[in-house]
Each structure stands twice: as structure tokens, then as C-alpha cells.
């Protein structure tokens with residue numbers, strides 16, 4: 001059969017396509033934004049990023065829809081915040097961005113962030129992924145400042 005050869009090649013192509021399916025699969029959840037206790041006119045954002053795929057990926061940037069600001073990826077080293085170029089999200093693992101550790105930083109926004117905002121996460125391989133973030137009240141921060149003011153007389 002002359003066609004048998006073609007069928008064989010088709011099967012190889014199908015097999016190669018299946019291999020090409022190896023990719024990261026990013027799921028972002030639990031996004032929360034709070035005024036930064038360490039920086040004036042800035043917000044920190046925390047969330048959980050899970051990579052359910054079989055290939056590593058990296059968060060390389062982000063922005064908040066409708067907001068002009070300086071957007072940075074931060075880590076905390078020796079109690080100080082430092083800007084970093086990317087946050088690695090290895091295959092089959094979960095990375096938690098949390099207070100005192102990795103987080104997103106929104107510096108000098110042109111508007112006050114309120115209620116709920118849309119964060120657009122930019123990944124090296126997965127592209128842009130949107131997630132809703134809940135903006136927490138700045139009450140805690142104000143209370144702290146008040147305490148400090150009172151404490152200093």
C-alpha cells in the first residue's frame with residue numbers, strides 16, 4: 001500500500017504536535033492590594049500564582065487597568081524592598097506573593113485605588129493574564145500613623 005507511508009508520517013506529525021503541548025499553565029488567585037506601609041503614595045499587591053503546566057514560566061511585569069503608575073516587581077531583602085526583574089514560577093508549583101516577601105508594587109499612581117481593580121500580569125511564556133484585585137482599606141495604615149504621631153507628642 002502506497003498510502004501506508006503517508007499514514008505513518010501523519011502519525012509522526014500528531015506525535016510531535018502532542019510534544020509541543022508542553023507548556024506552562026498559569027492560574028492566579030487571591031489578589032489583594034493595600035497601601036504600602038513602607039512607601040508613601042504606593043500600594044503593594046499580593047497574590048498566589050500557580051503553574052499547573054510542565055514548563056517553567058516567569059512573571060516579568062504587570063500593570064493595573066486604568067491607572068498610570070510605576071509598576072515594579074519587589075522582593076524584601078534584609079527588611080528592605082528591592083526591585084527585581086522577574087519572579088520565577090517553576091512548573092508544577094505555587095508561588096505566594098506575600099507581605100515581607102515577594103510582591104507587586106504600584107508607585108505614585110495617578111488615581112486612588114478603590115474597591116476592585118484589574119491587574120494584568122505579564123508572563124514570559126504565557127503572555128498576559130488578568131486577575132481582579134480587592135483593594136483593602138488604608139485604615140490600618142492611618143491608625144499606625146496616628147499612633148506614631150501621638151507617641152511622638
Ligand SMILES: [Cu+2]
Pocket residue numbers: 044074075081082103104105
Ligand atoms: Cu515593594
